[in-house]
Amino acid sequence: xxxxxAQKIKNAVSRLCEHANxxxxxxxxxxxxxxxxxxRGAKSKAALRAIIKNAEVARKERLAICQDTGLPSVLxxxxxxxxxxxxxxxxxxxxxxxxxxKASLRNSIVSDPLKRGVPSYVPGLIxxxxxxxxxxxxxxxxxxxGCENKTQLKMFNPTDGTExxxxxxxxxVKAAGPDACPPYVVGVGIGGSxxxxxxxxxxxxxxxxxxxxxxxxRDLLKRINNLKIGPMGLGGRTTALAVNVLTYPTHIAGLxxxxxxxxHATRSATLVL
Amino acid sequence: MKKIGxxxxxxxxxxxxxxxxxxxxxxxxxxxxxxxxxxxxxxRKPPFDLKGQIIYYCGPNPAPKxxxxxxxxxxxxxxxxxxxSLLLKSGVNGMIGKGSRSKEVIREIKKHKAVYxxxxxxxxxxxxxxxxxxxxxxxxxxxPEAIYRLQVKDFPLIxxxxxxxxxxxSRRRND
Numbered sequence: 001x002x003x004x005x006a007q008k009i010k011n012a013v014s015r016l017c018e019h020a021n022x023x024x025x026x027x028x029x030x031x032x033x034x035x036x037x038x039x040r041g042a043k044s045k046a047a048l049r050a051i052i053k054n055a056e057v058a059r060k061e062r063l064a065i066c067q068d069t070g071l072p073s074v075l076x077x078x079x080x081x082x083x084x085x086x087x088x089x090x091x092x093x094x095x096x097x098x099x100x101x102k103a104s105l106r107n108s109i110v111s112d113p114l115k116r117g118v119p120s121y122v123p124g125l126i127x128x129x130x131x132x133x134x135x136x137x138x139x140x141x142x143x144x145x146g147c148e149n150k151t152q153l154k155m156f157n158p159t160d161g162t163e164x165x166x167x168x169x170x171x172x173v174k175a176a177g178p179d180a181c182p183p184y185v186v187g188v189g190i191g192g193s194x195x196x197x198x199x200x201x202x203x204x205x206x207x208x209x210x211x212x213x214x215x216x217x218r219d220l221l222k223r224i225n226n227l228k229i230g231p232m233g234l235g236g237r238t239t240a241l242a243v244n245v246l247t248y249p250t251h252i253a254g255l256x257x258x259x260x261x262x263x264h265a266t267r268s269a270t271l272v273l
Numbered sequence: 274m275k276k277i278g279x280x281x282x283x284x285x286x287x288x289x290x291x292x293x294x295x296x297x298x299x300x301x302x303x304x305x306x307x308x309x310x311x312x313x314x315x316x317r318k319p320p321f322d323l324k325g326q327i328i329y330y331c332g333p334n335p336a337p338k339x340x341x342x343x344x345x346x347x348x349x350x351x352x353x354x355x356x357x358s359l360l361l362k363s364g365v366n367g368m369i370g371k372g373s374r375s376k377e378v379i380r381e382i383k384k385h386k387a388v389y390x391x392x393x394x395x396x397x398x399x400x401x402x403x404x405x406x407x408x409x410x411x412x413x414x415x416x417p418e419a420i421y422r423l424q425v426k427d428f429p430l431i432x433x434x435x436x437x438x439x440x441x442x443s444r445r446r447n448d
Contacts, residue, residue: 050393050429058398064344067334067397104337106344106417116304119416146349146371178442179349179372181395232394233372233442234431265395 002079002134004273006086009136012271013074013095016140018103020072020269021064024055027208028185028266031241035183035231044236048183051231051264062103066181066265069105070142072096072124073202081134089126096140097121108145127199139206141268147180147261153198156255162216165190165257170223172259173240178233181263184240185209186224189258191248200246201260206268209242217243231264241266276427280325281366283388286432288439293427294390298329298369299410300421302348306356308412309420313363320411320420324364330371332417333407334397342404342423344397347371350389354378361385371395373442374434383438390430403428 029052036048058065074092078084084091100107100121107119131137152172156164169188176184189200212221220243230236241264250256277286278296286292299321301309312319330350334343350370357368358381366387371394374382382389393399406424413419434440 047393050396050399054393054396054399057402058344061340061398061401062337063340063398063401064334065398066395067332067344067346068348069334069344104335104343106332106334108332108417118414119418149349177373179351181371232391263395 001083002081003083003085004136006084006088006091008273009084009088009138010091010095010098012138012273013092013140014099014102016138016269016271017072017096017099017105017142020140020267021069021103021105021142022062023059023269024065025266025268027210028241028264029055031209032264035238035241039231039236039238041236043234044230044238047231047234048238064103064105065267066144066263067106068144068146069100069108070144070267071109073141073143074124074126075139075141075203076126076128077131077137078128079133079135080130082136092126093122093124096124136273137270138273139268139270141206143267144263144265147176147184147263150176150180150261151198151201151259153194153256153258155194156257158253158255160255165255166220166223168257169220169259170227173224173261174227176261178229180261181265182229182233182240183231183238183264185262185266186220186240186243187260187262188220188243188245189260190245190256191250192256194256196248197256197258198260200248201258204244204246205260205262205266207244209244212242212244214245217245281327281388283366283386283436286388286435288432288435288441290432292430292432294430295426295428296424298327298423298425298428300329300331300333300423302330302332302418303352304415304418305412305420306353310356310359313359319363321422323360325366326364327367327369328360328365329369329423333421334417336407340401342401342407345401345404346397347392347394350374357381361387369430374440379434379438379440382434383436386436388432388436389434391433392428392430400428
């Protein structure tokens with residue numbers, strides 16, 4: 001058994017919150033720079049230049065990339081050989097609060113979804129997965145809600161085909177239109193159950209954008225870019241930077257498909273203890 | 274690039290125009306819109322004179338040490354659509370946000386000869402550099418959703434809906 005102090009986990013989460021919100025992911029920045037080379041219109045090029053400049057300013061001045069610092073999801077892969085000394089979940093929530101306060105990030109969470117009330121920093125959302133080994137991998141993903149609001153789930157019939165699934169995904173991006181900060185990163189979850197497909201769609205956003213090379217990803221990306229919504233919705237060739245797909249076995253009676261659209265400020269940070 | 278200020282010369286701004294705005298804007302997003310509307314509907318005086326003002330759909334981040342404001346980009350304008358007619362009727366002359374507006378809002382903008390601008394969406398760090406001062410005006414209990422008075426300099430805007438009802442997103446609308 002390897003013992004890891006809860007304090008150490010809290011500190012790690014705190015650092016990850018700052019890092020994820022301020023330093024844009026390298027794969028996302030690289031995809032934005034590639035997109036700039038492909039754009040032809042003056043407006044779409046100017047929009048991409050502003051987005052890239054914003055990432056530079058954020059990193060240099062230690063400001064949040066986006067004022068919507070999200071409802072942070074914390075994904076923990078906990079090695080079975082690890083014993084946490086202290087309260088793991090409490091440590092994660094404390095880490096979020098500390099990290100957000102230290103880095104002057106926004107308190108965007110209301111404790112009662114119906115009555116709303118004064119926004120605070122916590123709770124975040126915690127997903128814990130038990131894995132082999134004696135390490136802990138922690139990922140913080142602060143996703144904004146402008147794009148989270150565009151999430152869609154559809155329970156297809158098992159006899160529906162790939163074409164219907166593709167149409168649903170492209171239509172969901174079309175419905176988001178210019179409103180959720182394109183160019184988007186599109187996460188797709190196929191299979192499992194209703195709840196699990198939604199989780200997969202969110203988790204798919206964590207995969208490096210350059211790794212989305214499968215036939216389904218490529219075809220979806222082509223069709224989505226044909227929508228010509230473009231950077232900031234001003235038209236152009238880049239409506240999405242990538243389409244990341246995750247699948248899981250499902251039931252004979254169903255075909256759940258979820259789409260989670262992320263803005264161009266697709267943020268996450270990971271470390272291993 | 275064309276430089277503009279207050280009072281807004283709405284008649285001379287055309288959908289698609291890129292301008293730099295200097296002057297005062299007021300932040301207000303979801304909850305502030307609810308409160309503002311409730312106070313207007315009950316005949317109470319709003320917390321600031323709305324006449325000729327620009328509302329910025331924004332919930333800024335707290336200012337880090339030595340800075341005026343944290344990241345402060347626009348939020349999705351669509352969520353404010355239901356409140357916009359009343360605010361325009363009460364004197365608001367301009368709005369800044371991101372994304373498209375409903376047909377009804379576009380009609381109201383035309384009717385009141387107002388302007389809807391968009392600014393660099395998801396670029397809150399870049400926009401923070403254009404803010405010279407920040408002062409809380411109303412609803413401090415809302416935290417980031419309170420109304421702040423911002424003095425901005427050369428704040429980059431694109432006219433998205435002009436006073437004649439022309440809309441830069443019209444070709445790609447879904448509704």
